[in-house]
Amino acid sequence: MTQDQQSAEAIGPGPEAWRTALTRFVTFIPHTRELGLEVIGVVPPEVTMRLPWRDELLGDTSRGLVHGGVLTMLLDTVCGSAVLCGLPSPEVCPTLDLRVDHYRPAVAGLPIMASARVLSVTESVVFTEGTLWQDPERPVARGIANFMRLGPRNTPPGFSEALFSGTNDGANGHG
């Protein structure tokens, strides 16, 4: 275990506890549950996910290209998940804005990998950045997403406990 992981462990849940918690999070979100989104790894404040292939992700059937909106949805989700592990304790943070740069189309038949990390946290905003790829050497898209901090007061009681304990009351995704 690296120094970084040790210090993350000292102040909060470790990578495996986070992976379980964020798996729970994306499973509570009906859209990502339906699509079978998986959490591959979490090293706070960075999260990696995998969207398995299915034909509903297509935008251009004859050329076998993924719908650009799938990539936006995935970046919103992975950046929003990074927010949870980038805060002192998980808060419900709606997306304020999101910008996606499309470097090349994602293609049919392969899972889409997504990773995101928190770049900065202020009193009212969490700044994040995410990347998508199918081949790690060739990123498909990059996203910048900013999230509003509503503060612990507007986070449902038991949100953090629900993420980490396995009872799912309260930990119910983001809008």
Added chain:
Amino acid sequence: MVDDFHDAAWLEKTRAEGDVAAWLARVPYARFIDVSASPDTEGDGMVFHLEPQAHNIGNILLPAIHGGVVAAFMETAGTLDLMLAARAPRLPRIVDFSIDYLRAARAIPTHARCSLLREGRRMANVQVTAWQAREEEPIATARLHFVLSASS
């Protein structure tokens, strides 16, 4: 290739007929999130619609539509509206997309209207506004840049 976006004759015919439904039927993710379109009663373009399907929800407590699904809806609307409004039948390729979320999208139908702000020889800029109960209270605005290629 027949009845497909890459069939120039089909693209031109469906465009002339304003048959956006035929286009939507060939976009699997747009079908999955349940996007439709109808003629704009207040103008000569289209109004796009997103149904609040259970699998479009992102927050089950509010409940609210997933912000990423709203974005995908607005991107679909912007793309198809551009294909209809452009000077010639061409297939747009998205370059970048930016969305500002103004209000939570409740689990009710969402609508969107688009404006083609610039159509150059190679690039287009499209603005999209989405609303739910009242158009005066938009839930999100988005803008998209596209590269325009000749239909082939």
